[in-house]
Amino acid sequence: MIAARSMAAACLGVSIAAFMLGAGGESPSAFVGPPAPPSAAEADAAVRTGIAFLLSAQEGEPKAQWPYEGVYRVNGEIPVGYRIGGTSIVAECLVRTPGYGSDAARQEAVKRACAFVCAGIREPLMDPEYDGGYDVRGWGYCYGARFMLVLRAAKAVPAGMEAAVDAALRWYLDAMQRNEIPEVGGWNYARQPGIETPSPASPFMTPPCLQVLFEARAQGLAVDDAVVSRGLDALRRCRTVDGNFAYSALKQTREPARSIPGAIGRIVCAESLLFRAGQSDVAGVRRALDAFLEHWVQLELRRKKSGTHVGPYAVAPYYFFFGFYHACDAVEILPQAERGEYRRKLEQLLFSVRDADGTWDDRVFPRTRNFGTAMTLMALQRPMFGEPAHWAAASPRQPAQDSKQ
Numbered sequence: 465m466i467a468a469r470s471m472a473a474a475c476l477g478v479s480i481a482a483f484m485l486g487a488g489g490e491s492p493s494a495f496v497g498p499p500a501p502p503s504a505a506e507a508d509a510a511v512r513t514g515i516a517f518l519l520s521a522q523e524g525e526p527k528a529q530w531p532y533e534g535v536y537r538v539n540g541e542i543p544v545g546y547r548i549g550g551t552s553i554v555a556e557c558l559v560r561t562p563g564y565g566s567d568a569a570r571q572e573a574v575k576r577a578c579a580f581v582c583a584g585i586r587e588p589l590m591d592p593e594y595d596g597g598y599d600v601r602g603w604g605y606c607y608g609a610r611f612m613l614v615l616r617a618a619k620a621v622p623a624g625m626e627a628a629v630d631a632a633l634r635w636y637l638d639a640m641q642r643n644e645i646p647e648v649g650g651w652n653y654a655r656q657p658g659i660e661t662p663s664p665a666s667p668f669m670t671p672p673c674l675q676v677l678f679e680a681r682a683q684g685l686a687v688d689d690a691v692v693s694r695g696l697d698a699l700r701r702c703r704t705v706d707g708n709f710a711y712s713a714l715k716q717t718r719e720p721a722r723s724i725p726g727a728i729g730r731i732v733c734a735e736s737l738l739f740r741a742g743q744s745d746v747a748g749v750r751r752a753l754d755a756f757l758e759h760w761v762q763l764e765l766r767r768k769k770s771g772t773h774v775g776p777y778a779v780a781p782y783y784f785f786f787g788f789y790h791a792c793d794a795v796e797i798l799p800q801a802e803r804g805e806y807r808r809k810l811e812q813l814l815f816s817v818r819d820a821d822g823t824w825d826d827r828v829f830p831r832t833r834n835f836g837t838a839m840t841l842m843a844l845q846r847p848m849f850g851e852p853a854h855w856a857a858a859s860p861r862q863p864a865q866d867s868k869q
Contacts, residue, residue, distance in 0.1 A: 649694025726777025729787025
């Protein structure tokens with residue numbers, strides 16, 4: 465399986481030292497090189513181990529959830545947006561990994577997860593009418609819709625759940641579009657109080673939301689062109705002429721290039737999305753990937769550390785596997801002849817941070833291993849997924865059709 469993606473890595477052309485941090489966690493005291501790349505058999509075994517872990521980690525009554533867990537709580541509990549988003553990411557991974565069609569255990573796990581995500585549209589704390597401020601329900605809209613789209617594309621909607629999936633998908637898409645930032649466009653989980661208050665857009669959140677809308681349009685669902693246009697405008701305002709992306713922006717950013725080492729996760733994500741909207745080019749995506757490989761150790765310095773935005777680059781631990789997934793995604797934009805070496809570099813780095821139990825984790829919370837493992841497995845298998853949808857605004861004479869597929 466992974467052998468088809470050239471897992472037998474050659475020597476890397478960049479420094480990829482895996483840091484062993486000192487007690488303070490602020491600077492490396494020593495480092496070792498990454499382990500030798502896995503053989504094809506070892507890589508396949510790693511995927512099987514990861515899937516087995518994810519199946520064992522499903523929780524709740526009934527076992528239907530893989531909540532994402534972070535610092536943020538609502539009434540002392542993991543917010544429902546994190547529960548829906550985290551569950552959707554893991555379930556997507558299970559569906560996309562080869563062999564799903566003949567794996568009854570995975571199918572049952574996904575069916576339970578699908579029921580949970582579909583029921584999420586009735587949760588009061590998922591209502592798109594809320595007071596603004598810091599709130600993560602938007603992640604639930606984004607990844608809930610993405611999971612439904614993956615099920616439809618894979619023709620893997622659980623039997624008897626077609627109507628529920630269709631209704632949930634439409635609800636999440638509508639809620640996400642209604643939840644765009646007023647006047648500015650785009651999305652951000654950290655907004656100003658007051659849902660109608662203009663706020664800076666996030667290049668960490670806006671690209672995944674836009675990609676969901678691209679996929680929805682590609683599947684024949686109605687998408688508001690104006691929402692996408694405003695989102696793209698917001699994303700471009702986060703970008704500088706040298707390819708850096710601000711953490712968030714209300715107006716055109718002047719982010720200095722010296723902050724690029726702390727921005728690499730959002731850079732690869734945002735640049736790839738802009739490419740798929742015809743607003744970047746291969747050179748921009750390649751530049752983003754090169755920056756990621758050059759500075760990835762800044763992510764490693766923060767992995768499994770407490771706190772969130774810590775200096776010198778204000779890197780938070782949860783950027784790690786998000787960034788690696790989007791870096792692996794960006795590779796597939798490059799010319800075919802260039803992809804193999806970039807894949808090898810990224811795959812070897814991912815195996816260098818695999819834990820002894822065969823999983824991947826970037827935080828200090830029990831449930832973040834679900835997210836890290838699922839994102840890594842999808843990153844490793846990204847060449848098998850095909851190219852995501854690109855964006856082309858609907859013609860005024862041929863509006864997007866809201867079909868039921």
